[in-house]
Amino acid sequence: xxxxxxxxxxxxxxxxxxxxxxxxxxxxxxxxxxxxxxxxxxxxxxxxxxxxxxxxxxxxxxxxxxxxxxxxxxxxxxxxxxxxxxxxxxxxxxxxxxxxxxxxxxxxxxxxxxx
Numbered sequence: 001x002x003x004x005x006x007x008x009x010x011x012x013x014x015x016x017x018x019x020x021x022x023x024x025x026x027x028x029x030x031x032x033x034x035x036x037x038x039x040x041x042x043x044x045x046x047x048x049x050x051x052x053x054x055x056x057x058x059x060x061x062x063x064x065x066x067x068x069x070x071x072x073x074x075x076x077x078x079x080x081x082x083x084x085x086x087x088x089x090x091x092x093x094x095x096x097x098x099x100x101x102x103x104x105x106x107x108x109x110x111x112x113x114x115x
Contacts, residue, residue: 001026002024002025002026002027002098002104003023003024003025003026003106004022004023004024004095004096004097004098004104004105004106004107005022005023005024005106005107006020006021006022006094006095006096006106006107006108006109007020007021007022007023007109008020008021008109009093009094009109009110009111009112010110010111010112011112011113011114012086012111012112012113013086013113013114013115014086014087014088014113014114014115015085015086016086016113017082017083017084017085017086018082018083018086018111019080019081019082019083020036020080020081020082020083020094020096020109020111021078021079021080022034022036022078022079022080022081022096022106023076023077023078024077024078024079024096025077027098029072029074029077030053030054030074030077031053032053032098033050033051033052033053033100034050034051034072034079034096034097034098035047035048035049035050035051035096035097035098035099035100035102036048036049036050036070036079036081036094036095036096036097037094037095037097037100037101037102037105038090038092038093038094038095038111039092039093039095039108040089040091040092041091041092043092045095045101045102046061046092047061047100047101047102048060048061048064048068048081048094049061049064049068049070049081050070050100051070051071051072051079053074054074055071055072055074058070063089064083064090067083067084067085067086068081068082068083068084069081069082069084070082079096081094081096083111086111086113087113088113088114089113090111090113091111091112091113091114092111093108093109093110093111094108094109094110094111095107095108095109
C-alpha cells in the first residue's frame with residue numbers, strides 16, 4: 001500500500017532552516033507529481049509546493065516563494081523540502097502528499113518556529 005513517511009521537523013528559531021524528507025513506497029514515485037502541504041493549529045490544510053515527475057517544474061505558494069525549495073530523488077523514492085528564513089507563521093505539521101489537496105498524505109512532521 002501507499003506509504004509516505006515524513007521526517008526532519010523540529011524546533012527552530014525564526015530565521016533558521018530545516019530540511020524535511022519524505023520516504024515513499026507502494027507506488028511508482030517517479031511517475032507522480034508530488035506535493036507538500038501543511039496544517040497550522042486551528043487551520044485547514046494549505047498547499048505549500050509541488051514538483052513534477054522529473055523535478056524540472058516546481059511551484060510554490062506565495063507565502064513561501066523564495067524561501068522554500070522542493071526537490072526529489074527518484075532513485076531513492078524520496079521527496080524533500082528545504083525551508084530557509086523560517087517565520088513564526090510557518091509553524092505547522094508538514095505533510096508530503098500525492099495530490100495537491102493532501103488527500104493522500106503521510107503522518108506529518110511538526111515544525112515549530114520559536115525563539
